[in-house]
Amino acid sequence: MVEFSLDPKLEKDTYFVANIGLCRLLLMDDSRFPWLILVPQRGGISEVHNLSPLDQTMLTFETVSVSERLKAATGCDKINAAALGNQVPQLHMHVIARFKDDAAWPNPVWGSGEAEPYDQQAAHDFIKNFMADF
Structure with missing residues (x-):
């Protein structure tokens, strides 16, 4: 069995929020x-079908839980959830709060302008608020 480690690109491009069960x-x-990423803490996994049936169920449950919480926390118009893996082969699920007036609406967020990094305090505030009732 391959030990879990986070892909270097995900490590570089994200803030740690929590380990919530199966996923980081x-x-x-x-x-x-408002863009969260769930990464199953299993080594060598690149596709959902590579997970055990139990882990597939847990990934679905955790994705739904994060989606519901993100919708409640942001009041967004739509939640986008997707597992693409074209740039980062490690299996990960994107959960993104979308607003009709956001920078990419109604198109996908990928390739839409330049990322605007969080001020470190703003990122920590978002995480604290998101996790308050999780």
Whole structure:
């Protein structure tokens, strides 16, 4: 079995939020979008079908839980959830709060302008507020 380690690109581009069970929860360092990433803490996994059936169920449960909490915390118009892995092969699930007036609406966030990194205090405040009732 391969030991879990976080892909270096995810490590560089995110803030740690919490370990929530199966997944490590991260905040994407782009303040234009409330954008969380769930990474199953299993080594050598690149696709959902590589997970055991139990882990597949846990990933779905945790994605739904994070999605519900993000919608409640932000009051967004829509939640986008996706596992792409074209730039980072390690399996990870994006959960993004979208607003009709955000920088990319109605298009995907990928490739939409330059990321605007969080001020470190703003990132920590977002994480604290998000996790308050989680």
